[in-house]
Amino acid sequence: MAPQYAPSLRSRLAPMLFSLQTGFIVLFSFCTEIDNSVKVDGITFSNFYPEFQDVNVMVILGFGFLCSFLVRYGFSGTGFNLLVAIMATQWALILNGMESWYYRGKISVDLTSLVVAEMCTASALISIGAVHGKTNLIQLTLIALLEVFGFVLSKWLLQTLLGLRPLNSIMLLHIFGAFFGLTLTWILHRKGSQPFEKEKFDHKTGLFSMLGTVFLWMFWPSFNSSLVDHRTPGRKLAAVCSTYLALAVSAVTAAAVSVLTSPKGKINPVNLQSCILAGGVSVGVCVSAVRQPWEAMTLGFIAAVVSTTGFRYLKAHMLAAFQCHDTCSVLSTHGFPGLIGWLAHLLLQMKHSDDQTTAVRFAAFHICALLITLAVSLSMGILTGLLLKWNIWRPPQEKKCFDDQAYWEFAHLAVRK
16 A cells, blocks of 8 residues: 655645744834833843743743654654744734734833743643644644734733733743643544554653753743742742742652552653643742742642642543543643642632731632633634634644654655665
8 A cells, every 4th residue: 555645735834934924024023123221120131131041941942852752753843842932922922012012003022021922932832732743833833823812812801800910810821721722632633543653752752851851940940930020029039949949849749659650660751751840830820929938849749749640640531531632741731730829829818818808809809810711711722623623724644643754854764766
């Protein structure tokens, strides 16, 4: 039987990328300007640039290498991550600056706006983890554009309707991205196609994936603290210390739980790579409410136990019960720790509140914030999933899922005449 080749994307991918990038150039030429302020609110370029670099390393290197764990999908995991991230960041800069453009006629671009845009991009990269290996670059680009639009919309609703602070609304990106991705993979599920024969990992790809985890683990304190109000004495330092302690505890706890849940009593590398970050996710969602080291450490411990246990057992059960194939287990890695962080934020804020009326009011607003986030995430996930089901995007065949050869040109595989 003749081999089945993946459908060519030449007539669709190149025009789409050219059109999007040309459109961004036109929009930036008319609507944006570089903010040349030397010092704004006490923040200088030299003070904030290291934090921007840390977030940039996480988005490009951290998520990129983390997605390289599949044996035959390493090039696509890192390469597609780069292309999708830079497209989504440009789109997020425009969307986040729409209010400024409406009132001032220009969108100001500075380091803070770049960091916020990359955090919006991170929510899209989380979502893409759920459909990792089962979609082509056209579909991934559409997912990123629509997901970033949905997240910016959710952030705007939270800040406008509930008066939520920018930090608290942005840090819900883990919950938004996880449930957006789960909805997406549920709609795109192929009946009778699982398990995929090429969804495998080995020692070499595991090393590259562990490198991504190391980058994320090292720079996560900057991710959680970059947008913390520096004018409040000690808040940024508290955010860095809390994140580090939560990450440290989650790393140790994830290793212990991985050994306990293993039939052979060994550490599962794929399990560990994702779940040691659970503490950083959970603390990030409630970074403004954590004040004591033991609070952060307890949060990291609980998040790691739930994340590691869910990673070990939940993926197969979700596939069997809900026909939801979550490639990177984003529910266990980001969804559950994000919800734990949301609950901790609620409890800690009520604990620190002296007035019972204020505490009840905060609880109502906090619950509404979660409901709005989930509502926008699920609705945008359904809309995006229905759009991606169209065959016009030429989705990969079942036998070409998790395979670099469907998208990349390799010299050693070329047919020589």
